[in-house]
Amino acid sequence: MRSLEVENLTVSVEGKTILNNLSLNLPKGEVHAIMGPNGSGKSTLAKALAGHEHYTVSSGAVLMDGENLLDLEVDQRARAGLFMAFQYPVEIPGVSIANFIRAALKARQGEEDSFDALAYYRRLYAEMDRLGIDRKFTGRSVNEGFSGGEKKRCEILQMAMLEPKYCVLDETDSGLDIDALKIVAAGVNHMRGEDRGILVITHYQRLLNHIVPDYVHVIVDGRIVKSGDKSLAVEVEERGYDWIKEEMAAGV
Amino acid sequence: MSPVTTVNRESELLTESVFEQFQGRHPDLPPWLLQQKRQSWMEYRSLPLPNRKMESWRFSNVRGLGVGPFGLANAINGRSRAALAARSQDPGSYAGRLVFGNDDLLENSPLSRELTEKGVIFEPLQTAFSKHSGILEEFYMAQKSDLGSEKFAALHTALNRNGTLLYVPENVEIRLPLVSRHWAISENAAVFPHTLVIARDRARVVFVDVYSSSEASSRQFACAVSTLYAGAGAEVEYHHVQNWSERSLSFNTLTAIAHRDSRIRAFGMNLGSKFSRNEGHSIIEGPGCNAELYSLSLSHLDQEMDQRTRQTHRAPHARSNLLFKNALLDSSKTIFSGLIKVDKSAQQTDAYQTNRNLLLSPKAEANSLPGLEILANDVKCSHGATTGQLDENQLFYFLARGIGKRAAQQLLVFGFFEEVLEKIDNPELAEYHRRLVHEKFRNS
């Protein structure tokens, strides 16, 4: 019950099958990493979990703490505790970060609940400080004109503020310089805990030196073809994916 | 000319008997006014109904403007008077307030003695027509409408009987806003709100007009005219809230006349009516002045908001600015058509006109017709229109954070409107505008 369970998930986009009977179990308290070649379906998994309408689930199930996630609308999934950090965060002109996150928090409250604006700003500033985001950013439009690294930090800021149960981070490390990478990794590590499962999608072992995963999965052609501990990431970094594909072909 | 006999009764909004009824009800109008009204009624009857072939009605849905079941409203009873007065507390602090229901005066919160002693006049028109006939004969409906609604301006002149006269003498400054609150009450009532603001040289004043219906489900016809005069060096800030019920048909004409070195700023908030036609005209009469017209519209369902503006420059070295922002939900529609008109003598004019639309639904439709007519050769003028929309990636981003579609639209609208709202100096008034937008979202 305390896990995000993906069972035999098959997903297609515009009639083309991208994920093929993919299964994955992410229990609370753990961090799993997913690696895989370009176009192997990593972002597709993230977006299908989030519920993007372009991604059609033709079979399989996703259970979040036992609840059927696929029955929920995109915003319901998010409010139920799923968070996806976008590989390419979207710009929202005219809506400030502070107002955006506040709206997301308010959406998780009842109509009648009061909102403590003072406490909100205190928390927001604390998280921004931790992530090395200038406090002036609260007034800036979401992602508009942000550098690549700033966008990624802003994703983690949102994750920290929304305190989701399960997080899917889609290449949050790409575009970060080495200092930013450490800060973001520290931000993610800060959120590790008994009540949260984290799925980190990445191309680089480098990130996993900072966010040490409990398990590493390799995805090829829409399927998880190999799982292991953190040493698998080191191996992938050194040898690439061809040997895994060869193993698959040889039926090992 | 005997237009009465030439008009096809079927195609008219209000029939001949309405004016007879009006005269019967108001036998004590001053002769000059009665004369003006008779003439205007004939003019109303003789002018053609708008049709889409007329340039000033392009894109407009003119069907439904003709036949109406509307008629003069009956007086309202004491109980609803008190109830409506109690509902008139917004927009906050004021220096004076008049509340009208179906054009009857419901409540009069007069000016302080101090202001009265300085010669400020804040008077319902029903009494001002005789008490201040000198001022009214000079200024009342003195500015001809020519943005398309001539017929409805004539109708207004014929049937208007109440509203507000605000006269601020030279050098008098009124810090708090003056408020006129117009309610339309019964089903099919026709109302004709009027506001006349005269700020003499170096006077300063803020005026707020609020139009709404007592019940959201009722239908009315509203035909309103507001005129602002800013004397030399005067400053006039005007707020106009159009919030009639969403079954209503409304016309609103605003004319702002700026004399030497004066400043006029007008803020419109359009929320109500099924069909609303808004005409705004700023006229630069003297050098050195600055006239600014701002408008925010939020339309939803099948509302249609039709906006026509003109910035006329008759004197050199002056500036005018216009920014109309429309946010459209559902299958609503807006039309913006604006013209900057610079006379030959108006050298060194700075004139800007911008229309921005935010389409929040694929079925919404925003039309934009900006225009320039410049006869002077040394001017800085620009006009522009932009239309943005909520694209599906943005919507997905909101949803992925748990923010539902309506809440996302609301956030975007507030962000979009802020550019205008932040120009309002009085925080209570700015907050009032924000609250109105919130309420519209809550009820949509």
Ligand SMILES: Nc1ncnc2c1ncn2[C@@H]1O[C@H](COP(=O)(O)OP(=O)(O)OP(=O)(O)O)[C@@H](O)[C@H]1O
């Ligand atoms: N919206 C879409 N429309 C069409 N094809 C899509 C869409 N989204 C994904 N695809 C296709 O699905 C396949 C998997 O894409 P996906 O983005 O999931 O890969 P990825 O593993 O995240 O790659 P990368 O490492 O480059 O981010 C690709 O072939 C891609 O072109």
Ligand SMILES: [Mg+2]
């Ligand atoms: Mg990807």
